[in-house]
Amino acid sequence: DGGITQSPKYLFRKEGQNVTLSCEQNLNHDAMYWYRQDPGQGLRLIYYSQIVNDFQKGDIAEGYSVSREKKESFPLTVTSAQKNPTAFYLCASRQAGNSPLHFGNGTRLTVT
Amino acid sequence: SQQGEEDPQALSIQEGENATMNCSYKTSINNLQWYRQNSGRGLVHLILIRSNEREKHSGRLRVTLDTSKKSSSLLITASRAADTASYFCATVDNAGNNRKLIWGLGTSLAVNP
Numbered sequence: 001d002g003g004i005t006q007s008p009k010y011l012f013r014k015e016g017q018n019v020t021l022s023c024e025q026n027l028n029h030d031a032m033y034w035y036r037q038d039p040g041q042g043l044r045l046i047y048y049s050q051i052v053n054d055f056q057k058g059d060i061a062e063g064y065s066v067s068r069e070k071k072e073s074f075p076l077t078v079t080s081a082q083k084n085p086t087a088f089y090l091c092a093s094r095q096a097g098n099s100p101l102h103f104g105n106g107t108r109l110t111v112t
Numbered sequence: 113s114q115q116g117e118e119d120p121q122a123l124s125i126q127e128g129e130n131a132t133m134n135c136s137y138k139t140s141i142n143n144l145q146w147y148r149q150n151s152g153r154g155l156v157h158l159i160l161i162r163s164n165e166r167e168k169h170s171g172r173l174r175v176t177l178d179t180s181k182k183s184s185s186l187l188i189t190a191s192r193a194a195d196t197a198s199y200f201c202a203t204v205d206n207a208g209n210n211r212k213l214i215w216g217l218g219t220s221l222a223v224n225p
Contacts, residue, residue, distance in 0.1 A: 040217065044215075090155070098142055098143055100157035101155070106154050
């Protein structure tokens with residue numbers, strides 16, 4: 001089955017530590033996205049990539065970094081510079097154009 | 113930035129009833145998309161309606177789009193307990209900017225058996 005896999009489902013970290021969230025897709029999609037979702041809020045775009053080896057900042061990129069070395073993979077690193085990292089993180093992908101997004105099942109990150 | 117606004121924020125109905133959710137947006141759009149999110153899970157795409165379309169159906173779902181009022185509605189007919197979820201609208205701006213999917217805050221639907 002084609003889809004997007006995010007791992008782990010739950011992640012716990014101490015404040016001051018960097019943490020990397022995994023996102024892998026086998027849909028052969030060019031574009032991939034990272035969103036953050038907080039309670040009672042809509043999705044906010046962190047980073048996106050429309051092609052391998054290229055990515056752009058979204059609306060809330062500060063404190064985050066990404067890489068896109070392979071078409072299938074778009075890992076997100078939450079750095080210690082991110083002031084409020086505890087959130088639900090969603091990865092998505094889509095084909096070029098305005099086709100709908102396909103989402104992974106998210107990673108819930110808790111930083112204490 | 114958020115441009116879509118869904119209303120109501122929360123909706124509670126009995127199984128078998130219809131559920132209507134509305135989405136308003138601010139700018140000119142290329143298309144509007146509805147997604148569903150079960151608790152603790154990712155979003156699932158339901159329907160995409162283009163700016164030149166007025167109505168679309170998919171099974172028990174009916175979406176309308178009124179570009180003059182900058183609004184859309186999602187109707188779920190004969191609701192089931194399994195329809196309990198949050199529903200989000202998202203718009204793509206008229207430039208067709210691939211990244212600019214603008215999300216609303218969602219409507220939380222509870223269908224009581």
